[in-house]
Amino acid sequence: MAGEVVAEQEQVEEEVEMVKLGSYGGMVRVLVQVEGDDEEDSAAAEETMLLWGIQQPTLSKPNAFVAQSSLNLPLDACGHSLSILQSPSSLGTPGVTGSVMWDSGVILGKFLEHAVDSGTLHLQGKKIVELGSGCGLVGCIAALLGGQVILTDLPDRLRLLKKNITVNLGQGNVRGSATVTEFTWGDEPDPQLIEPLPDFVVGSDVIYSEGAVGDLLAALKQLCGSETTIFLAGELRNDAILEYFLEAAMEDFLVGRVDQEQWHPDYCSGRVVLYVLVKK
Numbered sequence: 001m002a003g004e005v006v007a008e009q010e011q012v013e014e015e016v017e018m019v020k021l022g023s024y025g026g027m028v029r030v031l032v033q034v035e036g037d038d039e040e041d042s043a044a045a046e047e048t049m050l051l052w053g054i055q056q057p058t059l060s061k062p063n064a065f066v067a068q069s070s071l072n073l074p075l076d077a078c079g080h081s082l083s084i085l086q087s088p089s090s091l092g093t094p095g096v097t098g099s100v101m102w103d104s105g106v107i108l109g110k111f112l113e114h115a116v117d118s119g120t121l122h123l124q125g126k127k128i129v130e131l132g133s134g135c136g137l138v139g140c141i142a143a144l145l146g147g148q149v150i151l152t153d154l155p156d157r158l159r160l161l162k163k164n165i166t167v168n169l170g171q172g173n174v175r176g177s178a179t180v181t182e183f184t185w186g187d188e189p190d191p192q193l194i195e196p197l198p199d200f201v202v203g204s205d206v207i208y209s210e211g212a213v214g215d216l217l218a219a220l221k222q223l224c225g226s227e228t229t230i231f232l233a234g235e236l237r238n239d240a241i242l243e244y245f246l247e248a249a250m251e252d253f254l255v256g257r258v259d260q261e262q263w264h265p266d267y268c269s270g271r272v273v274l275y276v277l278v279k280k
Contacts, residue, residue: 021256022229022278023199025120028256031246044246047257048239051273057236060270065107068100075106075137077113078144082168084135087160099160101135104272105204108233109141110264111274112202116145120262123147123200124175129193129223131185131203131216133157136164138204139178146175147200150193152183185215189222197225204233207245217248220277230277242273253277 018027031043051057066073073084087099115121124146130139132153139151153161162180169178181190201223206216220230230253234242249255258274 019256021254021276023121023227024115024229024231024258024276026115026258026262028258028276030254030256031250033250042243042247043250044243047246048243051236051242052239055236055270055273057271062271063103064269064271065103065267066101073101073106073135073137075109077109077141080144080168080173082137082140084137084140085160085164085167086135099134099157101137102205102235103269104233104235105134105137107263107267107269107272108202108204108231108274109138110267111233111258111262112138112141112145112231114264115262126199127196128200128202129198131183131201131219132206133161133180134205136161136168136178136180138202140165140168142200142202143169143174143176143178148176149178150198151178151180152193154184155182158182183219185212185219189219194223198223198228201228201230202232203230205235206232207234207242208237210241210244213241213245213248216245217252220249221252221279224279226279228279231274232277233272233274236271236273249277253279
């Protein structure tokens with residue numbers, strides 16, 4: 001019975017429309033809401049069912065690419081040996097998850113590197129805003145790939161973030177640049193974030209609670225214009241929260257899922273999903 005369900009889900013996958021979205025040159029599986037569908041038949045509900053049915057995240061090893069108990073995470077990227085400092089003790093503070101790395105951040109960073117290397121993405125000279133930067137790995141990789149990156153997070157998270165920028169990008173030989181500023185989702189963005197509007201907005205593990213979804217989408221609408229491309233990578237922890245986000249996001253954005261065949265071949269996980277979004 002379970003095999004029949006998976007086979008049916010895989011058939012649905014094959015029937016989904018594949019398109020290019022924004023400035024990403026790869027083909028993505030676009031989520032399309034059919035007019036008249038009820039809540040149970042929505043594109044968001046179908047997407048989460050497919051992900052949990054095909055990727056089976058609970059069977060994949062958690063934290064396959066990180067060690068959250070360690071004080072740093074070594075990672076080779078863009079010809080550099082990065083050392084991302086972590087603060088494992090901060091994990092005990094309610095609501096603080098950005099003090100350590102998660103698989104979704106590593107996967108998003110290595111996806112950007114792989115996409116640039118394969119020619120499906122061009123970041124040289126592009127303005128990039130990272131939301132919920134945490135330890136700053138994704139922003140560091142984007143800067144090494146030539147992006148003019150602004151890494152953002154809440155005020156109490158900036159000390160570790162700035163330290164990682166200094167440690168990993170302070171020695172020169174960086175094609176782009178990286179600066180750090182505070183940004184609370186839902187607040188009015190600092191002018192440097194929106195003047196001009198960014199070419200790209202990136203974020204990893206930013207879909208973590210229903211309460212944060214509204215503020216996240218408000219921030220995305222503030223930061224993004226018609227030429228902005230968004231990359232969001234997330235951990236598959238809670239299907240209801242992901243469905244809630246997708247349902248709300250599809251009101252203002254076109255949403256496409258990037259198949260794992262387009263990720264860095266050494267950095268794939270059934271516990272992570274990667275989306276591209278562009279404003280309607």
